[in-house]
Amino acid sequence: MARELSIDLDLGRRREFRRFVVVSALLHVALVAIFAFSPSFAVTSAPMGAISVNLVGAPAPARRAPAPPAKPKAAPVPTPAPAQQRPKPPVPEKRVLPKQTTTPKPTPRARREEIAPEDVVRPETPQQEYSDVLDNLRSELGEEETPAQPEQVAAVAPAGGGGTGRPVSPEVADWMRRARIHVRRSWVVPPGFRQQSLATVIDVELDGGGNLLGEPEIVKRSGNPWYDDGVLRSIRKASPLPAPPEAGVWNFVFVSDESY
Amino acid sequence: MRTHPNRTLIPLLLALAAPAAAQERPAVVVDPGRKQAYDVAVQRFAEPSGSPRPSGAEKFREDLGKALEYSNIFQLVNPRAFLGPEATDSLEKPIVCSDWTQIGADALVQGELSRDPQLLTAEFRVWDPARCASLLHKSYRQPASADPAQLARRIADDVVEAFLGVRGVSATEIAFVSKRRGNAEIFVMAADGSHQRAATANGSINNFPSWSADGEAIVYTSYRQANRPLLFLSTRGRGRPGRLLPRLPTERAEYRGVFSPGGDRIALVLSDDGAAEIYTSRPDGSELRRLTRHRAIDVSPTWSPDGSQVAFVSDRSGAPQVYVMSASGGEPKRLTFQGNYNTTPAWSPDGQWIAYESRVGGQFDLWLIDPDGSTNVPIVAHPRNDEGPSWAPNGRMLAFSSKRFGRSEICVVDVGGDNVRRLTQNAGENTAPAWGPFPR
Numbered sequence: 001m002a003r004e005l006s007i008d009l010d011l012g013r014r015r016e017f018r019r020f021v022v023v024s025a026l027l028h029v030a031l032v033a034i035f036a037f038s039p040s041f042a043v044t045s046a047p048m049g050a051i052s053v054n055l056v057g058a059p060a061p062a063r064r065a066p067a068p069p070a071k072p073k074a075a076p077v078p079t080p081a082p083a084q085q086r087p088k089p090p091v092p093e094k095r096v097l098p099k100q101t102t103t104p105k106p107t108p109r110a111r112r113e114e115i116a117p118e119d120v121v122r123p124e125t126p127q128q129e130y131s132d133v134l135d136n137l138r139s140e141l142g143e144e145e146t147p148a149q150p151e152q153v154a155a156v157a158p159a160g161g162g163g164t165g166r167p168v169s170p171e172v173a174d175w176m177r178r179a180r181i182h183v184r185r186s187w188v189v190p191p192g193f194r195q196q197s198l199a200t201v202i203d204v205e206l207d208g209g210g211n212l213l214g215e216p217e218i219v220k221r222s223g224n225p226w227y228d229d230g231v232l233r234s235i236r237k238a239s240p241l242p243a244p245p246e247a248g249v250w251n252f253v254f255v256s257d258e259s260y
Numbered sequence: 261m262r263t264h265p266n267r268t269l270i271p272l273l274l275a276l277a278a279p280a281a282a283q284e285r286p287a288v289v290v291d292p293g294r295k296q297a298y299d300v301a302v303q304r305f306a307e308p309s310g311s312p313r314p315s316g317a318e319k320f321r322e323d324l325g326k327a328l329e330y331s332n333i334f335q336l337v338n339p340r341a342f343l344g345p346e347a348t349d350s351l352e353k354p355i356v357c358s359d360w361t362q363i364g365a366d367a368l369v370q371g372e373l374s375r376d377p378q379l380l381t382a383e384f385r386v387w388d389p390a391r392c393a394s395l396l397h398k399s400y401r402q403p404a405s406a407d408p409a410q411l412a413r414r415i416a417d418d419v420v421e422a423f424l425g426v427r428g429v430s431a432t433e434i435a436f437v438s439k440r441r442g443n444a445e446i447f448v449m450a451a452d453g454s455h456q457r458a459a460t461a462n463g464s465i466n467n468f469p470s471w472s473a474d475g476e477a478i479v480y481t482s483y484r485q486a487n488r489p490l491l492f493l494s495t496r497g498r499g500r501p502g503r504l505l506p507r508l509p510t511e512r513a514e515y516r517g518v519f520s521p522g523g524d525r526i527a528l529v530l531s532d533d534g535a536a537e538i539y540t541s542r543p544d545g546s547e548l549r550r551l552t553r554h555r556a557i558d559v560s561p562t563w564s565p566d567g568s569q570v571a572f573v574s575d576r577s578g579a580p581q582v583y584v585m586s587a588s589g590g591e592p593k594r595l596t597f598q599g600n601y602n603t604t605p606a607w608s609p610d611g612q613w614i615a616y617e618s619r620v621g622g623q624f625d626l627w628l629i630d631p632d633g634s635t636n637v638p639i640v641a642h643p644r645n646d647e648g649p650s651w652a653p654n655g656r657m658l659a660f661s662s663k664r665f666g667r668s669e670i671c672v673v674d675v676g677g678d679n680v681r682r683l684t685q686n687a688g689e690n691t692a693p694a695w696g697p698f699p700r
Contacts (some may be wrong), residue, residue, distance in 0.1 A: 001559075016397045150412065168285075168286055172285070172286075176288045179288050180288050180289065180290050183288070183290050184290050184291065184292065184293035185293060185295075187292065187293060187295065188295045188296065188297065188298050188366060189292035189293075189296060190296055190297070190298075190332075190333040190423075190424060191294065191296055191332065191333075191674055191678060192295075192333075192424060192426065192656055192676075192677055193292075193318065193424075194292055194676075195675075195676055201287070224425065225425065226423060226424055226425035229388070229423075232391060232421075233366065233388060233390045233391060236390040236391055237361065237366075237390045248285075249285075250285060250288065251285060251286070251287040251288070252287060252289075253287045253288070253289045253290065253291055254290045255289060255290070255291050256292060257291060257292045
């Protein structure tokens with residue numbers, strides 16, 4: 001009896017399935033017709049620029065959302081609002097910090113699957129960041145960095161690549177960008193420093209080939225002597241830098257991430 | 261969240277700082293790249309020829325390397341890549357810095373190790389090859405019976421301090437509660453999870469370990485006597501183990517004891533068959549001072565690092581929340597308002613943060629709040645419960661118990677929420693970690 005019932009049910013399902021196929025085919029034909037005659041569908045692909053923005057977020061993996069946990073939470077988590085809750089970190093001025101004050105300021109970030117929209121990385125200058133990524137990749141492959149085209153280089157020092165907004169020549173702007181990429185490759189910044197508000201300003205004398213001449217001079221200390229040591233270590237490791245537009249003293253500012 | 265250099269502060273910095281020579285040119289602003297760990301080359305420590313006992317220099321290098329990597333700020337350079345000598349020749353000879361910069365070493369550790377019938381001696385030097393500068397030159401002399409692995413950890417913590425300005429914690433210990441033998445006993449392990457051993461074996465229920473300021477004793481709660489919770493001391497052998505407060509009557513329940521940072525007082529949770537209240541006293545039980553007077557339950561005291569304040573948990577608002585009050589008494593101030601279940605506060609060694617567990621979305625996660633309550637941020641969130649935070653003495657890591665592996669296990673995490681590492685993997689629950697002080 002059970003078996004017969006089963007067969008009856010199968011026959012009924014087959015009839016339903018045939019009806020479903022016919023209706024589905026008609027719907028598909030109708031949809032294709034609509035698409036074919038509608039001009040709006042020709043321009044709905046995502047602009048490439050948007051995809052580029054997501055890609056250039058890649059250089060900062062530590063700031064992105066961690067891999068989703070195996071089991072997502074049932075309820076959304078009330079994440080803190082960083083802009084409201086995080087006090088503006090002051091620039092330390094003390095030359096030597098007591099050891100007790102070197103605990104890193106944790107970043108108000110939710111390390112959850114549910115990431116608040118404001119936590120999504122959105123580089124302000126995607127083209128600049130993207131070219132940095134390309135330069136890094138080329139360098140790792142042993143290729144020459146792309147020579148800057150004068151018309152492509154900003155006439156003002158790019159903010160992300162260093163600079164104060166003063167007008168500089170395209171040649172200088174391009175060198176600053178390459179120098180920044182080169183030096184940061186040598187700069188080790190442990191996690192504890194990244195969560196503090198630190199900035200060290202140094203003057204570096206370079207010869208025409210980018211070689212460091214003499215000792216770099218700290219003109220503004222961060223307040224954390226170990227951070228300052230790391231800056232000096234990195235600039236020494238980075239020598240020779242890319243050949244500067246002209247020999248002489250150049251100014252570098254080393255800022256810890258999330259500080260500014 | 262990644263942020264970009266602030267365009268208002270940096271020009272100001274430059275205007276103030278840049279000398280005349282450089283003022284004509286804009287500054288190159290360098291923000292951190294991906295490198296978060298220094299490459300460290302560790303030479304095999306030299307052993308004196310004709311040493312009566314082998315000092316195990318190769319094993320010592322292995323232990324030192326592990327302890328350096330535990331810090332998360334060093335990664336080892338393979339000795340086979342060395343251009344310079346693989347073993348230390350002499351600590352007095354200058355090194356050829358280019359040998360080490362060419363292989364990318366940010367640090368070089370070299371040393372000498374010797375062991376005679378009386379002493380285990382290690383002398384070492386830390387170099388910064390890029391600047392060709394010696395950062396540290398130090399020696400340790402310990403009894404011959406000392407554990408060389410522990411000596412290697414202490415050296416690693418010194419190397420960390422030379423680069424970070426903050427001492428490493430690989431030589432510290434963590435006490436915790438484990439049910440691996442059936443009942444809840446107090447255990448102790450090295451901060452990397454090695455060398456786990458029992459501190460109690462009384463067959464009763466033991467809980468809430470807390471270290472004395474000098475790391476020589478652990479106070480814990482046990483039902484081993486009179487079938488009531490009483491406080492006991494476990495010592496390293498110098499002090500006398502036994503009841504912490506022998507003068508107090510056993511009729512009074514002693515739920516918890518926490519030594520003050522200075523070691524001169526102890527915060528207590530006591531109850532006379534009523535609600536639990538917070539007290540303080542001298543470690544011998546004298547000068548007993550009651551801090552809270554409320555019919556609600558007040559538990560889980562934690563001291564501010566200067567010993568002037570105590571944070572604790574109270575359900576006086578109707579749900580467990582964290583409160584702060586003066587250690588000399590006064591009106592408590594409620595600190596947490598998020599959610600309806602916030603417990604186990606732990607004050608950071610630098611006083612800037614109070615870590616606690618908060619029930620969010622049905623499970624417990626670790627959060628940080630500053631003592632004035634203005635900033636409240638999650639450390640790490642996971643679909644399984646993370647509970648019972650305890651600070652490393654350098655304030656850069658926390659130990660906690662987590663159910664993310666099924667049963668509760670002790671884990672450590674960087675204060676920024678990175679590098680969760682599991683320390684225990686035994687049968688039975690492992691809970692209530694208490695990170696000990698720096699070794700003396």
